[in-house]
Amino acid sequence: MAGPTAAERGDLQQESSGPPRSRRFGRPRPRTIVILSLAVLLLNAGALWMLYGSQWTHVKRVSVSGTRVLTPQEVRAVARVRLGSPLISVDTDAVAARLRGELSRIESVDVERSWPDEIELKVVERTPVMVEEKGGKFVEVDRHGVRFATVSQAPKGVPVLELSLSRSSSAAASLRRFDEKRLVREAVTVAARIPAAVARETRAVKVRTYDDISLELNDGRTVAWGSSEHSPLKARALTALMKAAPEARHFDVRVPTAPASSGS
Structure with missing residues (x-):
């Protein structure tokens, strides 16, 4: 006996699958919409009360x-x-x-x-990396060159910044290009690059012009540093120079590839 044809099989599948999807998932009833809206409102009201009304928050x-x-x-x-x-x-x-x-x-x-x-x-x-002495007190300067506090005693191990700006014609031209704030930042950059062993012995960082920055150590020795450019090279040159000439009193690392020392 012959089985159902393809058309008959299609009719059977349609009947067994139930009503079309559009019939099974119709629009939500008005009552459902109202209940959902009320639930959302209650949740929002509860959240607002929790954030603003509850003593717990x-x-x-x-x-x-x-x-x-x-x-x-x-x-x-x-x-x-x-x-x-x-x-x-x-x-x-x-x-x-x-x-x-x-x-x-x-x-x-x-x-x-x-x-x-x-x-x-x-x-x-802020951490002071230098101080400026003014009127018997000390103004602390941070790593950005910001003057941020005045204290009665200089922090231990922090060098004094001495701005002894030259008044020569060339220095005046330099000062017009690099104002005092810029010179302070240059000094801060130099102070941050001084070798640790030397930094502990540094009493003052002296600034005359942009490219005339020097260090004075506690025992009176001096270091001609120049500008802040190539400071890492200058730091390495100074360390090597101090080891090679421990009795020297003056060190010059303005040209780090040709450092020099003098005095004894």
């Missing part, structure tokens, strides 16, 4: 880390984060800007929310 603590000279109390006073306010409402950018603007000792600060109830202030203080 209000600021209870302001922690400070990274301070060395500043105290946590000083930092909190300037941050002015109000305890009891919603954590989500704290303007962290404004707090950071206020700290950097009012506390010059701060180089950078991260203000972070720590859920559910804490603001964290992570401070990086």
Whole structure:
């Protein structure tokens, strides 16, 4: 007996597969739409209440880390984060800007929310690499050449910056091109490149012009450094020169490929 034809098989498959997809997945009923909308509204309202209304997410603590000279109390006073306010409402950018603007000792600060109830202030203080003596006190200068604080005593192991700017015609032309701020940055760059053993003995970094920077050591020895250009080469040349001529009093590394020493 012959089986069903291809057309008959197709009819059977269509019947067994049920109604078309468009019939099974029609538009949601109005009641379903209303229930879903209410659920979304309730979730949003709950989230807003949790962020703004619940005491669980209000600021209870302001922690400070990274301070060395500043105290946590000083930092909190300037941050002015109000305890009891919603954590989500704290303007962290404004707090950071206020700290950097009012506390010059701060180089950078991260203000972070720590859920559910804490603001964290992570401070990086400026480190003096040189000081300038003014009126019996000392102005600290950081690695960027920024003068950021005045102290009554110079930090131990930090050299004094002496700006003895030359008044010659050539020096005046140099000063017009490289102003005092630029010269301070040049001195900072040199100070950062001094070999560690020499840096511990450096009493002063003297600046006359852009390319006339010198060092004075605690025992009176001097180093003619020149400009900050090729400072790594100059540092290596100075180390080698001091080993080769330990009794010398004057060292010249302005041309690092031809260093020189004199005096004894």
